[in-house]
Amino acid sequence: MQRGIRxxxxxxxxxxxxxxxxxxxTAPGACPDFCPSGEIQLIDTVLVGTMLVGLDSMxxxxxxRGYVExxxxxxxxxxxxxxxxxSHGLIWFRPFGDSAxxxxxxxxxxxxxxxxxxxxxxxxQSPDVTGLEITVHRISPSVDREGDFAALAPFFxxxxxxGVVAVPDDISxxxxxxxxxxxxxxxxxxxxxxxxxxxxxxSIRGGTPAFASLNTRESALGALLTRFxxxxxxxxxxxxxxxxSPEFDGFVDTDLPSPLAGSLLIGGTPSxxxxxxxxxxxxxxxxxxxxxxxxxxVPVEPVLGAPSDTFEIVAEALGADFGxxxxxxxxxxxxxxxxxxxxxTTDTVVIDISxxxxxxxxxxxxxxxxxxxxxxxxxxxxxxxxxxxxxxxSEPTIxxxxxxxxxxxx
Amino acid sequence: xMKPFALLGLLIVLSPSALAAxxxxxxxxxxxxxxxxxxxxxxxxxxxxxxxxxASVLNPALAALFGQVTVGAVSGTTFRNYTAAGTDASGxxxxxxxxxxxxxGFGRSSFSxxxxxxxxxxxxxxxxxADTIMGLAVEDRRIADGGVxxxxxxxxxxxxxxxxxxxxxxxxxxxxxxxxxxxxDNQDFQTFRQxxxxxxxGTSFSAGVxxxxxxxxxxxxxxxxxxxxxxxxxxxxSSKVAMPVSLAGGVLLGVTPQIRIMTTTRWRSWSxxxxxxxxxxxxxxxTWEVGSGLEITSEPGDGGKFPLRLGVRYAQxxxxxxxxxxxxxxxxxxxxxxxxxxxxxxxxxxERFQRDGAGATERGWYLxxxxxxxxxx
Numbered sequence: 001m002q003r004g005i006r007x008x009x010x011x012x013x014x015x016x017x018x019x020x021x022x023x024x025x026t027a028p029g030a031c032p033d034f035c036p037s038g039e040i041q042l043i044d045t046v047l048v049g050t051m052l053v054g055l056d057s058m059x060x061x062x063x064x065r066g067y068v069e070x071x072x073x074x075x076x077x078x079x080x081x082x083x084x085x086x087s088h089g090l091i092w093f094r095p096f097g098d099s100a101x102x103x104x105x106x107x108x109x110x111x112x113x114x115x116x117x118x119x120x121x122x123x124x125q126s127p128d129v130t131g132l133e134i135t136v137h138r139i140s141p142s143v144d145r146e147g148d149f150a151a152l153a154p155f156f157x158x159x160x161x162x163g164v165v166a167v168p169d170d171i172s173x174x175x176x177x178x179x180x181x182x183x184x185x186x187x188x189x190x191x192x193x194x195x196x197x198x199x200x201x202x203s204i205r206g207g208t209p210a211f212a213s214l215n216t217r218e219s220a221l222g223a224l225l226t227r228f229x230x231x232x233x234x235x236x237x238x239x240x241x242x243x244x245s246p247e248f249d250g251f252v253d254t255d256l257p258s259p260l261a262g263s264l265l266i267g268g269t270p271s272x273x274x275x276x277x278x279x280x281x282x283x284x285x286x287x288x289x290x291x292x293x294x295x296x297x298v299p300v301e302p303v304l305g306a307p308s309d310t311f312e313i314v315a316e317a318l319g320a321d322f323g324x325x326x327x328x329x330x331x332x333x334x335x336x337x338x339x340x341x342x343x344x345t346t347d348t349v350v351i352d353i354s355x356x357x358x359x360x361x362x363x364x365x366x367x368x369x370x371x372x373x374x375x376x377x378x379x380x381x382x383x384x385x386x387x388x389x390x391x392x393x394s395e396p397t398i399x400x401x402x403x404x405x406x407x408x409x410x
Numbered sequence: 411x412m413k414p415f416a417l418l419g420l421l422i423v424l425s426p427s428a429l430a431a432x433x434x435x436x437x438x439x440x441x442x443x444x445x446x447x448x449x450x451x452x453x454x455x456x457x458x459x460x461x462x463x464x465a466s467v468l469n470p471a472l473a474a475l476f477g478q479v480t481v482g483a484v485s486g487t488t489f490r491n492y493t494a495a496g497t498d499a500s501g502x503x504x505x506x507x508x509x510x511x512x513x514x515g516f517g518r519s520s521f522s523x524x525x526x527x528x529x530x531x532x533x534x535x536x537x538x539x540a541d542t543i544m545g546l547a548v549e550d551r552r553i554a555d556g557g558v559x560x561x562x563x564x565x566x567x568x569x570x571x572x573x574x575x576x577x578x579x580x581x582x583x584x585x586x587x588x589x590x591x592x593x594x595d596n597q598d599f600q601t602f603r604q605x606x607x608x609x610x611x612g613t614s615f616s617a618g619v620x621x622x623x624x625x626x627x628x629x630x631x632x633x634x635x636x637x638x639x640x641x642x643x644x645x646x647x648s649s650k651v652a653m654p655v656s657l658a659g660g661v662l663l664g665v666t667p668q669i670r671i672m673t674t675t676r677w678r679s680w681s682x683x684x685x686x687x688x689x690x691x692x693x694x695x696x697t698w699e700v701g702s703g704l705e706i707t708s709e710p711g712d713g714g715k716f717p718l719r720l721g722v723r724y725a726q727x728x729x730x731x732x733x734x735x736x737x738x739x740x741x742x743x744x745x746x747x748x749x750x751x752x753x754x755x756x757x758x759x760x761e762r763f764q765r766d767g768a769g770a771t772e773r774g775w776y777l778x779x780x781x782x783x784x785x786x787x
Binding site for chain 2: 036292354358403
């Protein structure tokens with residue numbers, strides 16, 4: 001009998017426990033009468049950076065230059081054709097030897113050199129220019145490769161031209177596009193007498209302002225120079241190719257006009273970054289739920305750069321804030337947000353920093369500073385100059401959309 | 411042998427979040443939908459036996475009826491639908507444990523005890539709404555899961571075969587988890603989600619009398635006073651809502667040894683909460699509840715298998731979004747059977763309920779199953 005009671009009891013408990021987990025209560029609300037009192041409010045407001053939060057401005061901004069040099073970036077931009085800002089590409093290939101590979105293990109002496117083939121991987125070009133050509137110049141390998149645009153200008157005269165590379169009109173950013181040209185061996189009269197190193201310059205000539213962006217060795221898809229040779233092998237001569245990658249590449253550009261005093265700089269060469277310390281009012285930052293936050297900057301002059309070029313500006317949260325060398329927080333891709341900006345525009349630049357602000361709300365101890373930079377720093381001649389809090393009417397602002405605490409009907 | 415207190419503990423552990431009663435659209439406002447105080451037999455009898463049934467927690471004097479250790483529990487499943495403000499909802503379903511109790515005597519003394527955990531008010535809902543705000547299509551969802559639980563310790567004294575009295579101390583407790591979300595159809599906007607936990611506390615005292623002037627007549631009376639219910643959110647903000655005074659009385663008449671009719675009436679001064687709820691746009695009303703039942707058994711008294719129980723109940727509901735007091739009608743039927751040598755009883759009740767008022771109507775069925783077990787002879 002005892003067992004019967006236990007059996008019944010445990011069976012009842014088990015059935016009850018299972019049944020108690022079962023419910024279907026989701027229903028359309030008949031608001032406001034049959035909903036919890038109170039509404040989920042949505043407030044959209046624009047806060048000027050000079051607004052005081054406590055004793056300080058809501059936004060504190062400063063710019064620093066010198067983060068990435070155009071000689072170590074992953075892209076080189078060649079601009080010419082009468083553009084306001086011009087740039088020349090530079091490539092120093094690794095030296096060739098007096099022998100070349102016959103097979104994977106054997107070298108043989110070079111008995112004849114026929115020509116070179118220059119291969120370039122193109123990233124982007126002027127979208128509104130057709131029939132674009134990149135002119136290839138011979139540079140003396142011994143010249144100071146750290147020289148600026150003016151110092152290297154003599155190597156971009158007509159007399160130094162050794163070839164031309166045609167750029168297809170249908171370049172797509174989604175595919176790797178390689179362009180190439182043959183350079184005659186006699187275009188490099190000092191090749192044999194010197195240390196067999198080839199240095200090349202790239203320019204865009206003509207009367208139409210245009211640009212082309214190319215991969216560099218830092219991208220692992222840089223230019224290649226192929227030497228076509230005849231190599232002696234076992235008393236015979238065989239045709240072989242001998243390939244060299246760059247040991248140095250980059251670009252030099254003309255100086256941009258000086259920025260207005262107090263303006264904030266993003267991009268350029270070497271690259272600039274702008275640091276933004278944000279102190280939103282506590283009733284928004286600490287008590288409300290921010291569903292959208294936009295940082296708005298007004299260019300104080302048209303965006304400088306290659307005609308029709310576009311670039312991406314990114315905002316990233318900092319791990320700590322101690323000035324120009326503050327480390328960027330690299331926790332998740334979602335904390336890197338960006339916006340595309342076109343050269344020549346004066347439109348307000350709007351950067352969606354919602355995910356960063358949400359991260360800050362979830363981690364109250366985190367410094368509330370972010371940095372603005374180009375996604376491809378020093379990969380182009382472009383530079384964005386925006387107003388700081390000193391520019392009345394053009395000062396940065398934050399547009400924030402937030403939901404105050406919901407009372408749950410209490 | 412499983413210890414009775416361990417059994418009660420197990421019951422509570424198994425169902426901490428399910429210890430609630432029926433849910434209702436009329437429980438969204440105020441402190442929730444008031445819980446029923448009766449066992450399954452009482453539900454089948456329309457609440458008419460609430461003040462006489464020892465599986466009920468309305469009258470502390472009923473604690474005096476426990477001689478041997480007895481445990482009991484109720485499981486109830488609600489199926490309901492409603493129409494309110496042009497909105498229809500159907501297919502809603504939830505299962506709960508609205509009542510768990512343990513009773514027994516103190517040796518050969520005339521004192522007995524009863525410990526129970528019952529629903530005081532349930533506030534569980536999951537409401538979805540859609541709207542356009544600032545030109546944005548949004549979907550809101552407001553979820554509450556929990557309620558107020560009434561934990562009671564009662565002492566009963568059986569002065570004679572005709573008289574029993576009892577008193578109880580109650581602790582109101584429990585918590586509700588709240589979640590509010592808003593999603594936007596525009597990916598530029600982050601989803602809003604806010605969670606909070608509301609803890610409730612309060613203290614109550616109750617007393618009751620059971621008078622049996624003869625074998626076919628019983629009278630019961632009970633009264634209860636409650637402190638304010640203090641509710642505290644996780645951020646420390648708190649609020650108080652005055653709880654009602656409750657008065658109840660009932661009579662049971664044995665028409666024949668196999669046929670009994672009974673009525674229980676209860677009044678509660680819920681309007682005391684009005685001042686505390688006015689900021690939420692909620693109206694609070696005093697309420698009357700009247701339940702009557704007919705029980706036909708195959709043997710005299712409480713014995714016999716498969717009695718027929720019929721009941722009808724009318725109740726006013728305390729909370730409303732307007733000055734119209736909602737009401738509820740219940741029509742019920744049920745039966746039960748002893749087993750394991752009469753040391754265990756299982757009861758079943760099926761109730762049809764309809765609630766109306768303040769622009770809403772709610773219809774549904776409530777299926778309750780309960781058992782009592784006396785494990786020690």
